Amino acid sequence: MELIWEGIKHAFGLLLSGDAEVFRITLLSLQVSGTATVISLLVGVPLGTLIALSRFPGRGLVVSLINTGMGLPPVVVGLFVSIFLWRSGPLGLLDLLYTPTAIVVAQFIIAVPIVTGLTLAAVQQIPPQFRLQILALGASRVQLLWVLLREARLPMLAAVMAGFGAVISEVGASMMVGGNIRGQTRVLTTATVLETGKGNFDLAIALSLLLLLITFLVNWALTWIQQPRRPG
Amino acid sequence: MxxxxxxxxxxxxxxxxxxxxxxxxxxxxxxxxxxxxxxxxxxxxxxxxSPVAAQRPAVILATTTSTQDSGLLDLLVPLFEKKTGYTVRTIAVGTGHALIMGARGEADVVLAHAPELELKHVADGGLINRRLVMHNDFLLAGPPADPAGIKGMTKAAEALRRIAAREARFVSRGDQSGTHARERSLWKTAGVSPRGPWYVESGQGMGATLMIAAEKDAYTLTDRATYLAFKKRVGLAVVVEGDAPLLNVYHVMEATPARHPRVNAAGGRAFADFVVSPDAQAVIKGFGMDRYGEPLFVPDAGKPEPDGGG
Structure with a gap:
C-alpha cells in the first residue's frame, strides 16, 4: 500500500515538476497512438461503411475476418511487422525497424480492424427502411451517405475510443518493433515495463498513472462530444 | 508508403x-x-x-537486459552519440537473442556476457572482432534462513549440488540469457540435471526473477548489478560469491558486413571502438559508486582474458 501511495506522490511530482524525459515519453505515446488511430479511422471508417452498405460474395467471411481482427494480439502483430521490417525482410530497405513509424504501422494494424468492425456494426444498425426513406425523399447518394454517417456518429465515436484505447495501452508490439529506445521509441507502456525491470516501482507506478490519466482525458473528451447535452 | x-x-x-x-x-x-x-x-x-533526423545512419546495438537495467548504457550511449554524431538504437534482450541478432546482421554491434556462446558465433564467422570490455560477477542469492544450508560455501557448483540434493526451491531465468547460460554450465559442473517441482523457470528478466525468488523463498543465480538494484525490495541474501566460475565477463562484437551488406559496419565498429576507449572505460569504472557505494563493473579493455571467462 505504501508503495502505491509513494507512486501516486511520485506521479504528481513528475507531472508538476515537468520532468523532460517523462514529458517526452508521454508526448511520443500520444503522437504515435494518435497518428495510428487517425490513420486507422481514415481507412477503417470508409471500409466499414462500404462493407456495411454493400453485398458481395464472400461478405460473411470478410466480416468474420474483421471481427477476428478486432482481437488481434499485439505481440503477434509485433512479430509479423518485425519480420517484414528486418534488414533481411521484404521491407528491410525502408530502414524502419526501431523507429516511431514502425510503432505507428503496428498500432495501425491493431486498430484498423477495431475501427472497421465497429463502423460496420454502427452503420448496419441503421434500419434499411431508413435508407429507403431518405432515397424516397430524393436524396442523392452523397446526401444519403452523409445522413447515414451522421446517424452512426455516436457508435462511431465508440470505435475511436476502442481503437485508441487498444493502441495506447498495448505493450507487446511497441516493445518488439520500437525496441523501447530511450529518447526515440520509448512510450509509456514500454517505459513502465523497463522501470519495473529495473526495480524502480514508484516510477513504474507513476508512469502507469500517467497512462491512465491520459486515457481518461482522451475518453472524457470523446464522451463529451458523444453524449447529448441538455440545452441551455 | x-x-x-x-x-x-x-x-x-x-x-x-x-x-x-x-x-x-x-x-x-x-x-x-x-x-x-x-x-x-x-x-x-x-x-x-518528425523522428530524430540523424546525419549518419543509425547504429543498432543489441545488448543484454543487465547492461540496460543497470543504467550503464544511459551514460555510455549519449556520450558516444555526442562524440561521433551517430544515433544508437539500443535493443535490450537476452544475450542469446542479442548474439543471434548480430549474427543475422539485424544488429551492427553486440555487447554480451556469454563467452562460450560468443566464441561459437565468432567461430561460425557470424560475429567478428570480439574484444574484452569489462566484468563483474554473478552470485547465488537466497532466502536469509538458508534452507539448503549453503551459506558461506566457496564453490558455486557444490552449493548447487546441495540445493538439488535437498530439493530447495531454485528459480532459473530459463530464457537463453547470459545468466541462464552460466547457470546451466554451473549445473553441468555440479553433475546435476535440475528437474522437479523445486526447479522453477521464470522465463523473465533478472529483476522479475529476483522478485519471484523472493516471493517463493527460493535461490537464484543473479548478476551483482541487478542484485544491488533490487536488494532493498527483495529480502534475498548473498549466499555464495567469489568463486572463479562466477565471473561475469562482457565482450563487444561486430556483425559481419561481408555476409550482410545492409549492416552499418562503420557505425558498429565506431561503437565497439568507443566502449573500449579510455573515455568509456573511465565511465564504466566510476559507474554505480553514487547509487550503491560500490562500482558495478570493472573496466577490462586491453587486459588479457580473465580466468573463467571461457
Missing amino acids: PARKLGGGLRPPSEPPPEQVARAKPALERRLLRQTGRFAWVLLALLGA
Missing part, C-alpha cells in the same frame, strides 16, 4: 483489396477513398519528418 504496403501484406487473402471494391462502386465512394488515401499520405509524410 509503409503503412499501406504492410496493411496489404498482412491482409487476409480472401478479403478483396479496397481498390478492387472501389472499382465496382460508383464514383462517389471512389473519390472518398482517394481523399482518404491522400490524407493518409500527408499524415505519413508529417510523421516521417
